[in-house]
Structure formats: structure tokens, C-alpha cells
């Protein structure tokens with residue numbers, strides 16, 4: 084039993100701010116929340132937060148931990164004037180150069196970065212075409228080493244090797260979901276990592292692959308995680324080759340469910356959005372990535388029933404991601420306000436609740452103890468009605484003081500419970516070798 088004493092608790096839905104609360108945690112779950120209750124538990128380990136802000140854990144709902152060693156890349160990248168050439172010259176060479184060691188360090192660096200920025204969970208979308216079998220377990224090891232919660236899946240695609248590659252991708256997704264099931268059945272703790280069934284994007288998944296994904300979703304009970312309409316090319320390709328809108332095509336194979344997550348969706352039709360809403364599926368918006376890739380803007384954010392925020396591989400600073408999402412929206416003349424974007428940020432918890440079959444996103448009895456703890460001495464009143472304003476204009480990753488996941492402090496007083504310097508030193512060596520391998524690939 085442990086207690087976080089004297090917290091300023093911020094809840095997002097419905098919004099409220101309550102000072103001087105004690106949070107009692109039993110194992111991985113919140114047991115009681117109240118004022119002056121710490122004394123009822125004389126045996127518990129007590130941390131006095133002295134008024135620090137405690138909020139439900141932040142979730143990055145779309146990320147690529149395989150890109151963790153790409154920062155400042157010096158491999159020889161040909162000029163890439165458009166999105167498809169950026170994929171071919173950079174990302175599809177990086178992912179082909181990954182091996183077990185580089186993927187593990189990439190996952191580790193990304194997990195540490197996520198925690199340091201206040202994330203309690205990251206939903207990952209993975210590709211490593213020359214290291215498919217076992218790759219998701221390698222990523223899981225990185226999550227578990229750092230104590231970060233998350234999900235991952237393999238981006239099924241035919242872009243390198245046709246049918247054989249499709250099959251290997253789907254097999255890895257199924258094998259990983261079965262591994263998670265076995266761990267759950269055995270009651271192995273901590274239960275930190277879940278599975279999606281992954282696919283790259285509709286334009287690299289032909290009929291045969293869609294059929295395999297349908298079977299995989301059915302046999303594992305998991306949802307789909309896929310890019311769609313990140314660029315207008317995906318839409319044109321679908322119209323030209325299949326005569327269907329993107330989501331209509333996925334729905335034709337039964338792939339849109341309430342556990343399905345679509346990343347980007349910049350050019351989805353109103354009918355496609357209606358299909359997602361009807362099935363209670365999620366769209367994940369990645370504002371900074373869309374800006375970085377110059378693919379345009381998603382002008383229809385307000386139409387989605389379920390919208391969450393992701394970084395698409397640009398770290399896991401969700402404070403910054405939320406700010407960019409809001410400012411870009413303002414710049415585009417959109418109708419939404421900071422409280423809408425706060426809601427989008429919080430929505431990642433709904434994805435966790437659906438996939439982990441547990442309660443997330445409230446500092447309440449029975450919820451998972453996934454908490455982001457901040458030092459925030461606000462110069463203006465912090466109130467239920469202005470949390471969005473504080474997130475857009477005040478709070479930032481620099482406010483993050485501690486992070487609790489599954490009832491465990493994975494980052495406390497701005498420090499990890501293990502030495503990270505040697506991991507970073509090793510990662511730098513591994514990154515250099517990865518970049519050298521990229522140079523040997525066409």
C-alpha cells in the first residue's frame with residue numbers, strides 16, 4: 084500500500100481541480116481518494132506531494148519506436164521532395180536496416196523519452212522488414228525494462244517482398260497477441276503491454292493482406308492499427324485500384340471495430356468518417372508530423388466521435404503535441420478550443436481502457452494508478468473551467484516531476500530508478516552502426 088499525500092488532483096472528464104487530496108494505491112489500482120485519509124493507513128508508504136498537480140496519465144496514441152535512433156541522422160539520404168520519396172529514401176531504409184539490437188535500443192530510448200515527458204503509455208506501430216519474427220517481443224522488453232505501459236503491432240505490408248512479407252507481418256502480429264494472452268493467463272505481472280493487429284497503410288495492403296488481417300483480428304480479438312490518408316496518394320490509389328474510399332474498403336473486410344485505430348485521416352471523405360463514427364473507432368491526429376511532412380492539414384477534426392493525439396515518431400512530448408495541434412488548428416481557422424484538445428489528449432485513456440479491459444483516465448477508486456505528477460506553481464487560478472488554457476499556455480514537459488505506471492514510480496523527482504547514462508552511451512554506438520547499414524542499402 085502506498086499513499087500520495089496532499090495532491091492537487093486534476094481530472095479531465097468531467098473536469099475538476101481539487102486540492103489537498105490523498106490518493107491511496109493498492110498494487111496497481113487506486114483504492115481510495117479523499118482529504119486527510121493518509122492517517123487511516125499507518126503501514127502505507129507515504130509520499131508528501133506538497134500540493135503538486137496529479138493528473139491521469141498521458142497517452143501518446145500513435146508512435147513509431149523503431150525511429151528512435153534517427154535523430155540527427157547522417158546517413159546519405161537522397162533529396163525527398165514529396166511524402167512518398169521521404170518514405171522510400173528515409174523511413175523504408177531505416178526500418179530495413181533494423182536488427183534486434185538496434186530495435187531494442189531504439190525502443191529503450193523512446194520509452195525513457197516518453198516517461199521523462201510525462202507519458203504513462205504509448206501506442207506503438209512497428210516496422211522492421213528484415214527482422215520481423217520476434218520484433219514485437221523485443222519492443223515489449225524495452226517497455227518492461229522502463230516500466231512504460233503500451234501497445235505495439237507489426238505494420239503488415241507488401242512493399243518489399245509481396246505475399247511472403249504480408250504473411251510474415253500478420254504472423255508476427257498473431258504470435259505477439261498469443262504471447263500476451265499466455266502471459267495474462269499465467270498471471271505474470273506487470274501486465275504492461277497489449278497488442279493491436281498492425282498494417283502499414285491501405286496502399287501497401289492488397290486484397291490478400293486484407294483477408295489475412297480480418298482472420299488475425301477474428302482469431303486474436305484485437306483491433307486494427309493502420310495509417311490511412313496521411314497523404315492524398317493513399318486516397319487516389321484506393322479510388323484508382325479498388326474504386327472505393329479508404330475506410331469503406333477497410334470496412335468491406337470487417338476491419339473497422341471499436342478497437343480499431345486509424346492514424347492521420349487527412350483526406351477521408353465524410354462517408355468514411357461516418358463509418359468510423361458508426362463503429363465507435365478512433366482517429367489519431369499527429370499535427371507535428373503532418374506539418375513536418377508537408378502533407379496538408381486535417382480540417383475535419385470536429386467531425387470525429389473519437390479523436391486522440393499521437394506524435395508519429397516525433398518523440399513523446401504530448402504537452403508539445405497538444406500545443407502544436409491547437410495552434411495549427413487556430414492557424415487553419417478551425418472552430419475548436421483548448422478544452423477540445425485537452426479532451427483529445429485525455430482520450431488516449433479510452434483506448435487503454437478498451438484494450439487492457441481495465442479503468443483508466445480518472446483518479447478514482449478502481450482506476451489503474453497511471454499518474455502524471457507535475458510541479459506547477461500557477462501564477463493564475465487553476466480551475467475546472469480553464470484546465471485547457473493551462474495546458475495550451477502554461478504546463479509543459481518541464482513541469483513533469485514524477486510518473487507512476489501500474490502503481491509503480493518509474494520516474495521520481497526527475498530521475499529514473501536505474502542508471503540511464505550507460506544506456507544512452509550504448510545507444511549512440513548502436514545508432515552509428517544502424518546509419519552505416521542504411522548507407523549500404525539502396
Ligand SMILES: [Zn+2]
Pocket residue numbers: 145146147208310346395396
Ligand atoms: Zn505513423
